[in-house]
Amino acid sequence: MDNSSQGLANYLQCNNIRPTYPRVKVLEFLVVQQNHPTAEDIYLHLVREIPSLSKTTVYNTLKLLVDRGLAKVVNIEENEMRYDVILTKHGHFKCESCGKIVDFPVNIEDIGTEGLDGFKIHEKDVLFRGVCPQCLGREKNGG
Amino acid sequence: MDNSSQGLANYLQCNNIRPTYPRVKVLEFLVVQQNHPTAEDIYLHLVREIPSLSKTTVYNTLKLLVDRGLAKVVNIEENEMRYDVILTKHGHFKCESCGKIVDFPVNIEDIGTEGLDGFKIHEKDVLFRGVCPQCLGREKNGG
DNA sequence: CATAAATTTGTAATAATTATAATATTCTAT
DNA sequence: ATAGAATATTATAATTATTACAAATTTATG
CATH class of the missing domain: 3.30.1490.190 (Ferric-uptake regulator, C-terminal dimerisarion domain)
Incomplete structure (x- = not known):
């Protein structure tokens, strides 16, 4: 895990979220991209780096981040949820x-x-x- | 068709929408209820009065109303579209x-x-x- | 009436999300 | 270090909202 990821791992830990590799990467994608991506967007990008990644993990992680207040859902799209970490x-x-x-x-x-x-x-x-x-x-x- | 429906039929006609019975009833439901209903809500209510009604007709009508600017989509829900007559x-x-x-x-x-x-x-x-x-x-x- | 155009309908397809259960990983205490 | 418990991840299947499509019906027009 590189340096910037380390900071994000800490951030997760501070919020009582165990900083597993997929979770750090999902958060990193949200923070770096700032693109309000969909779960699909996130999955397609990260699966290249984490071949074992499952879409369910992405959904689970996003749900966790939203529940703990680290991200929020943006409902600007008609039929899909987008996610935002900007505070x-x-x-x-x-x-x-x-x-x-x-x-x-x-x-x-x-x-x-x-x-x-x-x-x-x-x-x-x-x-x-x-x-x-x-x-x-x-x-x-x-x- | 009762009196109030007549007004709505005219309203549709003015907007170049042929005022068929299902269309008038969908619009009436939106105007009377003001509940931001889903397509499902509308269908379940109207099918009691129009047994032949199909859900596709409800979707078609809503799409038409939105296209012609008589209604708009409200995306406050996570996973479903709600509809609002513009006032x-x-x-x-x-x-x-x-x-x-x-x-x-x-x-x-x-x-x-x-x-x-x-x-x-x-x-x-x-x-x-x-x-x-x-x-x-x-x-x-x-x- | 007859024909054409538009509308409605039922069914099937699509796509996003969630549920579930099995597998794998991580943590903790010995 | 390692066994056992707790937690995460994965794959698959189920659910749900919406759209696509083509047949059947209704409405408008000559």
Whole structure:
């Protein structure tokens, strides 16, 4: 296990998650890629390095990370769960043309909660949809 | 077809959707219930009144309504699509305890879009998660 | 009516996720 | 070090939401 992985292993341990090899690698992928990958994305990437890896392990690990608060599910896609480890508050933009998901800064605490008196709010998400500049350019140049 | 359905039939017609019986009923369910139902919810309710109804018709109709801008998909659930007839801008709150989805007013246009220069934004969603007052009360009274 | 177009239906296919049980690994105490 | 217990991983099968497809039905039009 290399140096950077060592830090992640510690991070897992601090959160009472035994830092097994597959778990460190899943977390590493989430941290390094920052791509809001699906379980499938993660599996396909890691199986090259860990041939014995099973998709169930990826799902188990993601569930564990979410349960312990180290990751969260991003539901911007219609039919699949994506995962995010970023801890600062941000919104998600999904390009309807190329499918890419982009983070953008949002001061989520500024969003008023009138009409939710008496509700306990755990989580606030902001999701935008549209077309990214790259795809807009491609459309303009005749695609 | 009763009186209120007549209005909905007109509404469909105005949007170039032939107002067939299943379509009017699906739209009516969305408008009356305001429950952000799943396709399954809609099917189970309507099939009592329209025994021949097929789930595919429900999906087809929902797709049509979304394509023509009369409804939108709400992705607050992990694994299923919910539907909402578009009226005014509002956010969605999902109770993690009872699963209920509640609308609340949000001035979505107020959310800044710094960091998204050059992006074309079609749609803005605000999704909160937490516990509703009813469930909070139940927890407090020892549930 | 007759024909064409659109809609509905039932069945089967797809795809993401979860359940389950067997196997393998890791930890702990001797 | 090693046996036994606890925990993780794996493979397979089951579940579930959604979509694809083609046949049957309904509706519109000449």
